[in-house]
Amino acid sequence: MKTRYLTPQNIKKMQADFPPPRRKLNLMRSALFILDMQDFFLDVDSHAYIPSAQDILPKLKKLRETYANFGLPLVWTRHLNTDSDAANMSRWWRDIITAEHPLSRISSEFDTSYGKIIEKTQYDAFYKTNLEEYLQKRDVEQIVISGVMTHLCCETTARSAFVRGFEVFFLIDGTAAYNEDYHRATLRNLGYGFANLLLCDEILSLKHQTSAS
Numbered sequence: 402m403k404t405r406y407l408t409p410q411n412i413k414k415m416q417a418d419f420p421p422p423r424r425k426l427n428l429m430r431s432a433l434f435i436l437d438m439q440d441f442f443l444d445v446d447s448h449a450y451i452p453s454a455q456d457i458l459p460k461l462k463k464l465r466e467t468y469a470n471f472g473l474p475l476v477w478t479r480h481l482n483t484d485s486d487a488a489n490m491s492r493w494w495r496d497i498i499t500a501e502h503p504l505s506r507i508s509s510e511f512d513t514s515y516g517k518i519i520e521k522t523q524y525d526a527f528y529k530t531n532l533e534e535y536l537q538k539r540d541v542e543q544i545v546i547s548g549v550m551t552h553l554c555c556e557t558t559a560r561s562a563f564v565r566g567f568e569v570f571f572l573i574d575g576t577a578a579y580n581e582d583y584h585r586a587t588l589r590n591l592g593y594g595f596a597n598l599l600l601c602d603e604i605l606s607l608k609h610q611t612s613a614s
Contacts, residue, residue: 403450403579404581406580411581412573419573419589419592419598423597426545426597427542428604429473430540430542431570432473432536433475434478434526435476435548436558438461438477438511438548439505440503440505441502442454442549451549451579454549456574457576457601460574462511463601464547469515470608471608474517477513477518478526479506482498488523519532526561541567543570544568546558546562546570547601549578550583551576555587559595560591563596569591570596570597570599571587571597572604573599574601575601
């Protein structure tokens with residue numbers, strides 16, 4: 402069941418229901434991930450449409466601007482498959498996003514001229530990509546995860562980043578799933594053992610503190 406659940410009231414409740422961050426975000430040592438914000442998930446006519454993805458779009462655009470203004474690492478992912486690399490993706494979903502698919506591009510709502518675009522074939526953005534090497538070269542210590550879907554690519558990438566030694570910050574109102582149950586399940590698991598849960602505005606407020614210093 403798909404619902405548009407990221408209302409201001411629900412966001413406040415989710416923040417109150419889950420543990421506060423264990424660590425503070427150091428904006429200047431972080432990288433922002435914007436995962437799979439493709440038309441495949443954002444187009445209302447797509448069978449994979451995520452209703453709440455529309456609600457995170459404006460916030461992610463502001464975060465993109467912040468990271469670009471400070472010259473900080475920004476990673477866009479674009480999920481693409483072929484018959485040869487889909488593996489369980491095609492067996493599970495019986496559908497893959499190919500490069501030729503008309504909805505495979507990152508939404509034109511975003512300016513992707515800044516940042517690194519990584520094409521991935523599995524839920525995990527680190528799997529068979531040069532993402533870890535890119536982050537190490539930029540001396541990244543912390544990762545902020547946003548995008549879709551909360552309970553699939555976002556959660557898997559968060560766990561993968563954690564086991565690689567990065568401190569993970571996961572956005573309560575900057576990720577979206579098909580419904581609130583999936584979203585909350587991820588927040589409950591990640592907040593317990595993998596990630597610091599934040600709101601987008603908490604990061605945007607750091608922009609002003611960093612500029613002032």
